[in-house]
Amino acid sequence: MEEPRSAVQSQKEGEGQRAESSTVANAVTDTTARPRERRAPRISDTPPPPAPPPLLQDYAPIIGKSQLDELYFLATAVRGKNVKMVNSTAVGGGVAEMLNRLVPLLDELEVHTRWEVITGGNDFFEVTKSFHNALHGAEYTLTQAAKDVFLQHNELNRQRMSFDEDVIVIHDPQPAGLIASKKDHAARWVWRCHIDLSNPNPDVWSFLKPFVEQYDATIFSSPSFARRLPVPQYLFYPCIDPLSEKNKELEQAYIQGVCDNFGIDCSRPVVTQISRFDRLKDPLGVVQAYKMAKRYVDFQLVLAGGGAADDPEGNAVLQEVNDVVGDDPDVIILNLPPWSALEINAIQRASTLVVQKSLREGFGLTVTEALWKGKPTIASAVGGIPTQIIDRLTGVLVHSVEGCAYQIRYLLTHPEFAQQLGRNGREHVKENFLMTTNVRRWLLLFRILLGAN
Amino acid sequence: MSVSTSSEIATRAATSPFEFKSAANLLRIEREQSRTLGELLRDLHTCPDSSIFQHTFRTLQEHHFIKEGFSNDFAHWSYTEIGAVGLGERLISLDVREFTNIADLRARLEGIVSDFLAQNPRARDQEAVSPFYFCSADTVVVPTEIKAHNIQEFIEGLRAVSVHSIHYHFIEARLRRELETNDFSIWLKRDLGLPGVAARLNQIDIYTSTAEGVRRQILRTLEGPLN
Numbered sequence A: 001m002e003e004p005r006s007a008v009q010s011q012k013e014g015e016g017q018r019a020e021s022s023t024v025a026n027a028v029t030d031t032t033a034r035p036r037e038r039r040a041p042r043i044s045d046t047p048p049p050p051a052p053p054p055l056l057q058d059y060a061p062i063i064g065k066s067q068l069d070e071l072y073f074l075a076t077a078v079r080g081k082n083v084k085m086v087n088s089t090a091v092g093g094g095v096a097e098m099l100n101r102l103v104p105l106l107d108e109l110e111v112h113t114r115w116e117v118i119t120g121g122n123d124f125f126e127v128t129k130s131f132h133n134a135l136h137g138a139e140y141t142l143t144q145a146a147k148d149v150f151l152q153h154n155e156l157n158r159q160r161m162s163f164d165e166d167v168i169v170i171h172d173p174q175p176a177g178l179i180a181s182k183k184d185h186a187a188r189w190v191w192r193c194h195i196d197l198s199n200p201n202p203d204v205w206s207f208l209k210p211f212v213e214q215y216d217a218t219i220f221s222s223p224s225f226a227r228r229l230p231v232p233q234y235l236f237y238p239c240i241d242p243l244s245e246k247n248k249e250l251e252q253a254y255i256q257g258v259c260d261n262f263g264i265d266c267s268r269p270v271v272t273q274i275s276r277f278d279r280l281k282d283p284l285g286v287v288q289a290y291k292m293a294k295r296y297v298d299f300q301l302v303l304a305g306g307g308a309a310d311d312p313e314g315n316a317v318l319q320e321v322n323d324v325v326g327d328d329p330d331v332i333i334l335n336l337p338p339w340s341a342l343e344i345n346a347i348q349r350a351s352t353l354v355v356q357k358s359l360r361e362g363f364g365l366t367v368t369e370a371l372w373k374g375k376p377t378i379a380s381a382v383g384g385i386p387t388q389i390i391d392r393l394t395g396v397l398v399h400s401v402e403g404c405a406y407q408i409r410y411l412l413t414h415p416e417f418a419q420q421l422g423r424n425g426r427e428h429v430k431e432n433f434l435m436t437t438n439v440r441r442w443l444l445l446f447r448i449l450l451g452a453n
Numbered sequence B: 001m002s003v004s005t006s007s008e009i010a011t012r013a014a015t016s017p018f019e020f021k022s023a024a025n026l027l028r029i030e031r032e033q034s035r036t037l038g039e040l041l042r043d044l045h046t047c048p049d050s051s052i053f054q055h056t057f058r059t060l061q062e063h064h065f066i067k068e069g070f071s072n073d074f075a076h077w078s079y080t081e082i083g084a085v086g087l088g089e090r091l092i093s094l095d096v097r098e099f100t101n102i103a104d105l106r107a108r109l110e111g112i113v114s115d116f117l118a119q120n121p122r123a124r125d126q127e128a129v130s131p132f133y134f135c136s137a138d139t140v141v142v143p144t145e146i147k148a149h150n151i152q153e154f155i156e157g158l159r160a161v162s163v164h165s166i167h168y169h170f171i172e173a174r175l176r177r178e179l180e181t182n183d184f185s186i187w188l189k190r191d192l193g194l195p196g197v198a199a200r201l202n203q204i205d206i207y208t209s210t211a212e213g214v215r216r217q218i219l220r221t222l223e224g225p226l227n
Helices: A056-063 A065-076 A094-108 A122-135 A144-160 A175-184 A204-210 A253-263 A285-296 A313-327 A341-350 A363-370 A401-414 A416-430 A435-448 B006-011 B038-046 B047-060 B073-082 B087-092 B103-121 B151-160 B162-169 B173-177 B183-191 B195-202 B211-226
Strands: A082-087 A114-118 A169-172 A190-194 A217-220 A231-236 A268-275 A301-306 A333-334 A351-356 A377-380 A395-399 B019-036 B132-148
Touching: A056 A065, A056 A435, A065 A351, A065 A377, A065 A435, A065 B019, A065 B132, A082 A094, A094 A114, A122 A144, A122 A204, A122 A333, A122 A341, A175 A190, A175 A204, A175 B019, A190 A351, A204 B006, A217 A435, A217 B183, A231 A395, A231 A401, A268 A285, A268 A341, A268 A377, A285 A401, A285 B087, A301 A341, A301 A395, A301 A435, A341 A363, A363 A377, A363 A416, A377 A401, A395 A401, A401 A416, A401 B151, A416 B038, A435 B019, A435 B132, B006 B151, B006 B211, B019 B047, B019 B151, B019 B162, B019 B183, B038 B073, B038 B103, B038 B132, B047 B073, B047 B103, B047 B132, B073 B087, B087 B103, B087 B183, B151 B211, B162 B173, B162 B183, B162 B211, B173 B183, B183 B195
Parallel strands: A082 A114, A082 A169, A169 A190, A190 A217, A217 A231, A268 A301, A268 A351, A301 A333, A351 A377, A377 A395
Antiparallel strands: A231 B019, B019 B132
């Protein structure tokens, strides 16, 4: 595996004292500040061992006993039932990450859940990757050959698998063709769509729709992602696990250590965007907003993400960002390996504000993470973000670089309002976007499908 | 007429216990999607009762933590996605506690939108920034282990239950019972003989406070007779 490269900007050497600390309420551009010399950070080049999955009781301090009791009650009507969840990959991606947590929790509630992954060759995954992009609106010419590859591999998997469970849940388009087994089994079938289908390529959607319409129920992550279908469509927001490395509480000393390692001065305001180096995340726009806002308020900008190591476009975007930033000592660019969940957690917790100025977005779980940490968040009104950010109540929505710059200025100079946004944002996540909330949704759906409601 | 003392009230046994419950809800996306106020009026007329309930009663529960005030989804959408401030104000003023059935609530909503469009005909076809997606919910009533046999136990129960339980008993009860009251007040009056406390409880303003704030007000109202 390629070693992750440190992407922290080098600093001009100089004498100097640390810039005079400025409080959030008195954020004023300090033109006398001298840049701190920043050393290359220590970044692990191997992933840490995975932490064991939490038990339901571990969530009690977060959601309260009454919510936990509710889960136990809801599970009683479906205790002993069998569920199969099928997706396309066991590692990598949000669906696998979610299933890694969901399956053990359902098992703990005695809803016996088996997770299976479909198999396929490169041809199948190339076709389904193209389908994925096309369903997001990309140009694509659907050929008979592509359809045949999809159908052939779905049929091979269908022959290989059994479907004797009470409920079969198929995640995303790749295994959607497994529905052909429905007629041979008594199970109830659910299609869980994790992607944004608001503007799909019409040919690809026309090809997939007949499969989807055979399911007993479908699930979408947002009403705007859904299609008009003759089957019930349920709303399951994506969720975060508050006990994961990315979201768990951290000791202040650890947070400080991470900031020291990356050269982030915690005594001064920190504005952060956590995202892949990808044009759709608009890191250049964030830098522009930073420069506009910096004329009025003092703060540091952290752009932390990854994916550039193995993505030529990501590399190009990272270079563009470096070029635009130059040697500005108050912009910290971090190209982190995929196993940097704890570091990202620490950076988010150290931040005064979080920004997510994406041009396109799915649901935007980085926003959910920031809200959960009580961080005042400024984000683009795209994808699933407006579901999470109720403008000026749980965060602030923006539509332009100028809007982002203004809100950075405003929130840094109105800390009470910013803190109230942060508090509201956390409650909004607690109400709607936690793993335990999704466990509840699954239990309710199983009850409905199995006639136990 | 004898006057009840605080100690007598504190130990008075209810004729039947209060059993705290809650409700779990699964959201469903409905077919109706409104892109203009004209479409909103149309869809208000045709959407299922459960949608009206979801976007008025239930959304209050979903936004229980917002102290800045959140009334209903229709008001919020009118303000933020259409910019129809006058309509938003009128919709925000809706108090769901005035309604004991969905038909009346639906009629009021339709009336407000219809009146606004009659006064502002050009607003009918103005496109929203993003559509209003009608949803509804499948609900399961969830029992708790918490029962109250007297006012002291009732107060302890109120401290212990979730805000969803408070919402279920204090706000949704109106529709369930088709009465302009709530489960707490009914029990206090009927089973504990405290009509004055019951009436004061029913006057608590749910729109100018968070759900936790409403809980605190309920507790203050109950603790009054005990002091």
